[in-house]
Amino acid sequence: MARICVIDDKAMMRESVSLILTRADHIVDTFEDARVALLAVLAGRYDVVLTDLKMPRMDGLTLIREMGEATSETPVIMMTAFGTVATAVEAMKLGAFDYIQKPLEAEVVEAQVERALQHREIYRENEALRASVSDHHAINTMVGDSKSMTDLRVKITRVAQSDAAVLITGESGTGKELVAHAIHVASRRQDHPMLCLNCAALSGNLLESELFGHERGAFTGADRLRKGRFELSDGGTLLLDEVSEMALPLQAKLLRVLQEGEFERVGCSVTRRADVRVIATSNRDLEAWVSKKRFRADLYYRLNVLPLKLAPLRDRPEDIPVLFRHFLDRIAQRLGRPVLKVTGEALRVLTGYPWPGNVRELQNLCERCAALVTDGQINSETIEGWIQSAVAPTETFSRLRPGRMLEDMERQLIERTLTQFSGHREKTAKTLGMGVRTLGMKLKQWREEAAAQAKSQAVKAVAHVG
Numbered sequence: 001m002a003r004i005c006v007i008d009d010k011a012m013m014r015e016s017v018s019l020i021l022t023r024a025d026h027i028v029d030t031f032e033d034a035r036v037a038l039l040a041v042l043a044g045r046y047d048v049v050l051t052d053l054k055m056p057r058m059d060g061l062t063l064i065r066e067m068g069e070a071t072s073e074t075p076v077i078m079m080t081a082f083g084t085v086a087t088a089v090e091a092m093k094l095g096a097f098d099y100i101q102k103p104l105e106a107e108v109v110e111a112q113v114e115r116a117l118q119h120r121e122i123y124r125e126n127e128a129l130r131a132s133v134s135d136h137h138a139i140n141t142m143v144g145d146s147k148s149m150t151d152l153r154v155k156i157t158r159v160a161q162s163d164a165a166v167l168i169t170g171e172s173g174t175g176k177e178l179v180a181h182a183i184h185v186a187s188r189r190q191d192h193p194m195l196c197l198n199c200a201a202l203s204g205n206l207l208e209s210e211l212f213g214h215e216r217g218a219f220t221g222a223d224r225l226r227k228g229r230f231e232l233s234d235g236g237t238l239l240l241d242e243v244s245e246m247a248l249p250l251q252a253k254l255l256r257v258l259q260e261g262e263f264e265r266v267g268c269s270v271t272r273r274a275d276v277r278v279i280a281t282s283n284r285d286l287e288a289w290v291s292k293k294r295f296r297a298d299l300y301y302r303l304n305v306l307p308l309k310l311a312p313l314r315d316r317p318e319d320i321p322v323l324f325r326h327f328l329d330r331i332a333q334r335l336g337r338p339v340l341k342v343t344g345e346a347l348r349v350l351t352g353y354p355w356p357g358n359v360r361e362l363q364n365l366c367e368r369c370a371a372l373v374t375d376g377q378i379n380s381e382t383i384e385g386w387i388q389s390a391v392a393p394t395e396t397f398s399r400l401r402p403g404r405m406l407e408d409m410e411r412q413l414i415e416r417t418l419t420q421f422s423g424h425r426e427k428t429a430k431t432l433g434m435g436v437r438t439l440g441m442k443l444k445q446w447r448e449e450a451a452a453q454a455k456s457q458a459v460k461a462v463a464h465v466g
Contacts, residue, residue: 004050005051073120108221159183160185168281169310171310172357175358180194183237194239196239203424209228211230212230237276240254242281414428
C-alpha cells in the first residue's frame with residue numbers, strides 16, 4: 001500500500017485514476033490545481049505523483065521544476081494526451097520517472113505505479129548506501145575492534161583486488177550492504193557505477209526487466225525501451241541483495257551472465273555484453289536452500305567464489321559500546337547538537353542484550369535516544385525500558401488475547417512476513433503457503449476491523465464529552 005497523488009484539471013480523469021489505484025489497495029489523494037498539490041508533495045506526503053501535462057494554472061513540467069531536488073526520491077509519472085517525443089524527453093530531463101498516454105488503461109497505470117514504487121525503494125537504498133560510507137574511507141567506517149571485524153577489514157581489502165563474484169552472508173542488520181559498498185570503493189571499479197537491486201522486493205517478471213532491461217512493447221506497461229542494471233553498471237559493480245529470493249528460471253539467466261557476460265533484454269533477441277562484477281547478499285543458509293532445490297547449485301558455486309560471512313552483533317559484544325558511541329556522534333553531528341553522554345551501567349545493559357536486529361537495531365536505538373532523551377545523558381533505566389519492549393516470542397504469546405490465539409498468531413506471522421518482503425504480497429503469500437487472494441481478503445478484513453474499532457472509539461469519546 002502506497003500514498004499516491006493524482007493531479008488533473010478534469011474531474012472524470014481524477015476519479016478514474018483514483019478508482020484504479022484504490023482498487024489496487026493504494027491511498028489516493030486527488031487535486032484539481034497543481035499549485036495546491038505542490039504544497040502537499042513538498043511536505044513529503046506521497047510515494048508517487050501522477051500529473052497531467054496540460055493544465056491551466058500550472059502545467060506538469062512546471063510542477064516537476066518546482067518539486068526540485070527536495071523531492072527527488074518521489075517518482076513523477078506524466079499523464080498526457082499530447083505524448084510527443086519532445087514533451088516526453090523534456091519531462092524525463094526534468095526528472096520525470098516515466099509517462100503514459102491518454103486514454104489510460106487500468107493495467108498500464110497499475111504497472112507504471114508499481115515500477116515507480118520499486119524505483120523509489122531502490123533509490124532510497126542507494127542513497128542510504130552513499131550516506132552510510134565515505135567514498136574514500138569506506139573500510140575505516142566499519143567500526144569495531146573485535147577480531148571478527150579486524151579480520152573482515154583485511155578480507156575486504158584482499159577481495160577488492162579481484163573481479164570474482166562475492167557472496168556476503170549474515171543475519172539481517174549485520175551490514176552486508178555496507179561491506180559490499182566498501183569492496184566496490186576499494187576496487188579498481190570505484191570510478192564506475194555501483195547499482196543495487198533488492199531481489200526480494202520485485203516479482204519475477206519485473207526483476208528480469210530490472211536486471212536485463214526490456215524493449216518497447218515487451219509486456220503491458222513497457223511503452224518505451226529500458227536499459228537494465230547490467231547495462232547501466234557496465235564497468236562497475238552490481239549488488240544483488242537477498243539473491244536467495246530470486247525465482248529458479250531467472251537464476252538460470254543470471255548464471256549465464258556470470259559465466260559468459262552475455263544477456264538479452266526482455267522482448268529482444270539481440271545478445272549484449274557487460275563487464276560487471278556481481279556481489280550477492282543473503283540472510284539465508286544457501287547451502288540448505290540448494291539441498292531443498294530452491295536455489296541452483298551451479299549458481300551458488302558461481303556466486304560463492306569469494307565468500308564473506310558477517311558475525312551477528314551478539315557474537316562480538318566488545319564492539320557494542322564503540323558502535324553505540326559512533327552512532328551517537330554521527331547523529332549529533334547531523335543534527336548540530338551536543339553528543340549525548342552514556343553511563344557505564346547503560347553500556348553494560350547494551351552489552352548484555354542479544355540484539356536480534358543486529359547493528360541496524362542498535363542504530364535505531366541511537367536515533368530514539370537522540371530524539372527522546374532530554375537531559376543529555378542516557379542511563380540504564382531508559383535503555384532497559386526500550387529494549388525490553390522489543391517483541392520476543394515468549395512476550396508475544398503472553399500478550400495474545402485468550403480465545404483468539406490462533407487468529408492473532410496468524411496475523412502477526414502475516415504482518416511480519418509482509419514486512420520482511422517490503423509489502424510484496426505475492427512473495428508473502430508464496431512463503432506462507434496461501435493464495436494471494438486469500439492474503440488480500442485477510443488484510444482487507446483487518447483494515448475494516450481497525451476502521452470500525454476507531455469509529456467506535458470516536459463515538460464513545462464524543463458521548464463521553466457530551
